[in-house]
Amino acid sequence: MTPLAMVAGSAEVLARPDLGEHLLTGLERERAGRFRLESARTDFVAAHLLVRECAARLLGRPAAGLTLLQRCPDCARDDHGKPYLAEHPEVEVSLSHGRGVVAAAAGAGQVGVDVEQPARETVAEVMERVLSAGELKRVREHAEPHRAFLRLWVRKEAMVKLGRVTLDTLGELDLSGLELDGSPLRSRFGDLHLLDWEDLGRGATVGVIGTAEPRVEEL
Numbered sequence: 001m002t003p004l005a006m007v008a009g010s011a012e013v014l015a016r017p018d019l020g021e022h023l024l025t026g027l028e029r030e031r032a033g034r035f036r037l038e039s040a041r042t043d044f045v046a047a048h049l050l051v052r053e054c055a056a057r058l059l060g061r062p063a064a065g066l067t068l069l070q071r072c073p074d075c076a077r078d079d080h081g082k083p084y085l086a087e088h089p090e091v092e093v094s095l096s097h098g099r100g101v102v103a104a105a106a107g108a109g110q111v112g113v114d115v116e117q118p119a120r121e122t123v124a125e126v127m128e129r130v131l132s133a134g135e136l137k138r139v140r141e142h143a144e145p146h147r148a149f150l151r152l153w154v155r156k157e158a159m160v161k162l163g164r165v166t167l168d169t170l171g172e173l174d175l176s177g178l179e180l181d182g183s184p185l186r187s188r189f190g191d192l193h194l195l196d197w198e199d200l201g202r203g204a205t206v207g208v209i210g211t212a213e214p215r216v217e218e219l
Contacts, residue, residue: 001091003107003210005195006054007115008219009202010046010100016219019049023064039099047097050219051104055085055093057217058106068093082163094161094208101202109211112161114154117204118146130156134176147198147205148180154196154207162192162209186213 013019021029028048035041048068056063065087072081083093094105094113105113127136127149135152142148155175159165165173178187184197195214196207208214 001058001108003105003109003111003208003212003214004054004058005103005105005113005206005208005214005216006050006057006219007101007103007199007202007204007206007216008046008050010043010097010102012219013046013050013053013102014042016049016053019053019063021045021049023049023052023066025067025069028068043097043100043102047095047102047104050102051083051093051095051106053219054104055088055091055106058091059088094158096157096161098204101199101204103206103208105208105210105214107210107212107214110162110164111208111210111214112158112163113206113208114157114161115204115206116150116154116157118150128171130170132171132174132176134174138176138180142180150205151180151185151196151207154205155194155209158194158207158209164192184216 032041032044052063052066055066067086068083069086070081070083085091092107092111094111096103096113096115098115098117101115103113103115105111139145139148156170160167179185187194192209193213194209198205
């Protein structure tokens with residue numbers, strides 16, 4: 001099964017009657033209720049619904065028949081950690097949410113997805129912590145450093161979702177040999193296929209990585 005990725009506005013997802021909150025588990029509803037801001041709650045819910053729709057299209061079955069669970073390999077708690085499908089544990093799933101925009105991916109092999117929006121400014125200390133020396137040089141020499149950093153950031157976050165790197169070791173991962181300009185942009189890194197693009201309509205940059213070349217569908 002070719003990995004499938006989807007990106008949508010949170011409002012777009014929640015406007016679909018077949019993707020309502022009735023699909024969420026009790027734990028997901030509980031977690032959603034912890035958000036103080038309604039906008040953050042909406043993004044959380046939309047991401048958890050979109051990943052169901054993404055997996056449903058991959059599998060050719062209704063989203064209503066899929067149960068999304070999570071499990072942390074470090075503390076064994078089920079209120080955070082890597083998501084998986086109870087009915088299809090062989091299918092990898094990944095999700096991400098920003099401010100009003102969400103992304104999801106599903107595939108038979110390893111898959112990770114991330115969506116980010118431009119910050120008002122990129123703190124130098126953050127770049128030095130998460131970028132390798134080569135990446136930092138590429139960003140500083142780029143005509144639009146903030147856009148270049150965002151492109152690298154979604155790739156690295158997707159790598160975290162993929163399980164190839166941790167948040168503490170992001171600086172050890174060197175993607176400086178990959179192109180930074182072009183949308184959509186497909187790249188290879190070892191055994192991995194990278195696809196990232198700028199979604200201008202939603203004001204976001206999206207990155208998806210898989211052990212097979214991913215494809216993208218609209219909601």
